[in-house]
Amino acid sequence: MLITGTTRVLGIIGDPVSHSRSPQMQNRALAVAGLDYVYVPFHVQPERLAEAVAGLRAAGVHGFNVTVPYKVAVVPLLDRLSPEAAQIGAVNTVHNDNGRLVGHNTDGFGLVSSLREELGFDPHGADLVVVGAGGAGRAAVHALCAAGAGRVVIVNRTVARAQALAEEFGKLFPGVRLDVCQSFPASLVECDLLLNTTSIGMDGFSLSADPASLRDNAVVYDMIYSPPETPLLSAARCRGLHFSNGLGMLAAQGEYAFSIWTGVTPPQGLMKALLVGDL
Ligand code: NAP
Numbered sequence: 001m002l003i004t005g006t007t008r009v010l011g012i013i014g015d016p017v018s019h020s021r022s023p024q025m026q027n028r029a030l031a032v033a034g035l036d037y038v039y040v041p042f043h044v045q046p047e048r049l050a051e052a053v054a055g056l057r058a059a060g061v062h063g064f065n066v067t068v069p070y071k072v073a074v075v076p077l078l079d080r081l082s083p084e085a086a087q088i089g090a091v092n093t094v095h096n097d098n099g100r101l102v103g104h105n106t107d108g109f110g111l112v113s114s115l116r117e118e119l120g121f122d123p124h125g126a127d128l129v130v131v132g133a134g135g136a137g138r139a140a141v142h143a144l145c146a147a148g149a150g151r152v153v154i155v156n157r158t159v160a161r162a163q164a165l166a167e168e169f170g171k172l173f174p175g176v177r178l179d180v181c182q183s184f185p186a187s188l189v190e191c192d193l194l195l196n197t198t199s200i201g202m203d204g205f206s207l208s209a210d211p212a213s214l215r216d217n218a219v220v221y222d223m224i225y226s227p228p229e230t231p232l233l234s235a236a237r238c239r240g241l242h243f244s245n246g247l248g249m250l251a252a253q254g255e256y257a258f259s260i261w262t263g264v265t266p267p268q269g270l271m272k273a274l275l276v277g278d279l
Contacts, residue, residue, distance in 0.1 A: 001031055003038055009059075010261055011040040013052060013074075014067035018043070019226055021275060022065055025254055028274045029266050037062070037262065044070070053077040053101070063095045063261040068199065071105075071135030078103040087172060088142045090135035093257040104260055107136055108143025110253030111223070115193070117252075118244035119219045124148040127190045131155045131209045132197035133162040136223055140197050141165060145173035153179045153191075155209070188213045194236075196222040201230030211236045219243065225250055247275055 010030075012022050018041070026039040042064070044052040049070055054077075056064060066074050071090040075081065078091065079100040085091050091103035115121040123144045130141055133156040141152055156162035159182040166178040188194065191214055200208035204227045211220050211232065220236035223246035229237070236243040251271035259265045 001027065001038065004036070006036060008037045008062040009040060010037055010063050011042050011056070011061060012065040012067055013042045013044045013049075013056075013070060015044055015046060015069065017041045017067065020067060021225070021250065022067075022254060025251070025271050025274050026258065029254075029258060029271055030262075032270060033262070033264055033266060035262055035264065046073075049073055050077055057096060057099065057101055061096060063093070063257075065257060066092050066094065068135075072138075075103060077101070084108070084142070088138050089168075090138050092135070092139070092253065093260055095260050104257070105139050105142075106253040106256035106260070107139035107249070108146070109256050110249040110251075111140050111195075111221075112143050112147050113252035114244065114246070114248030115219075115221060118248045119221065119242055121193060121219050121221075122147075123193070125150045126192040127151045128193045128195065129153045129155060129185065129188060129191045129209070130195045130197060131184070131200075133158070133165045134197065137197040138165060140195060140223075141169055141178075142172075145169055145176045145178075149176050151177040151179070151190075153181060153185065155181045155184055157182070184209055186213070188218070189215055191215075191218055194218065194220045196224065196230070196232055199224070201232055202226065205231060207231040207235065211239050211241060214239065214241060216240070222246060223249060248272055251275055 030037045081103045085103045085105040088105045092107050093104040095102045154162040162180040166180050170178050196208040200206045220243040222230050225245045225247040233243050254271050
């Protein structure tokens with residue numbers, strides 16, 4: 001990759017950010033597409049988030065991803081939100097449109113694409129249990145409701161956060177039954193999909209949810225992709241269930257972000273192939 005005076009800069013902000021696979025994935029996809037851009041990780045401390053966003057804007061950075069824990073906190077620092085990001089209340093992709101920072105959310109699209117691709121799962125009419133109500137949880141519940149889910153049970157440690165989410169999205173999606181639990185439901189016999197949207201399991205030891213009482217044809221999805229098999233996914237494997245980690249979601253949300261920044265749709269499947277090492 002040759003960086004010149006005309007190269008446009010993209011990036012990702014987060015804390016931590018070193019675990020992110022987006023820089024490798026996006027830089028290789030940009031090279032394959034022959035685009036004059038570079039994608040850089042920026043480790044931003046919480047007390048310097050506003051300063052960092054102002055700096056990216058002032059330096060003319062063309063766009064950036066937002067990862068843990070800033071997807072909600074970044075919202076008031078932007079000029080405009082896409083209708084979807086405004087409803088979700090969280091942003092994972094920012095486009096610098098001639099000095100105006102526009103926030104998008106591509107996580108929900110990435111999740112639903114990956115559920116279809118990896119597990120052949122269509123949320124329409126389905127009964128779902130979503131663990132977590134943070135930035136990723138909000139995007140997930142929004143996308144699943146928009147895809148026509150029948151019932152969504154949101155389980156979150158801070159139950160007030162789950163309740164607020166259920167109330168808000170209940171108004172947007174009156175056809176979906178939204179319920180809230182603080183502790184994990186004892187019985188999951190009606191559940192078609194168990195989805196982890198929390199960071200529990202990134203350490204390779206902690207179990208975010210227990211798939212033991214799921215029925216045999218239920219599926220399990222963990223948004224975490226590092227480690228590739230979290231304790232939740234190992235438990236799903238032992239239980240004989242169909243499961244997937246979040247690598248396909250990372251690829252699909254990244255493809256959508258790439259097209260927002262560059263106006264170019266990357267070849268379908270390119271980012272997933274780059275992530276799994278097929279290219
Ligand atoms: P976030 O906004 O910080 O939310 C974290 C969520 O996890 C909250 O619901 C929080 O509960 C819960 N949580 C964290 N630690 C917990 C603990 N020890 N016990 C119980 N609950 C706990 O983070 P996020 O942006 O939603 O990201 C969450 C995860 O999704 C991360 O691992 C991220 O890498 C992953 N993710 C993956 C993709 C992908 O493309 N595959 C995309 C987006 C996110 P409280 O509300 O009680 O604090």
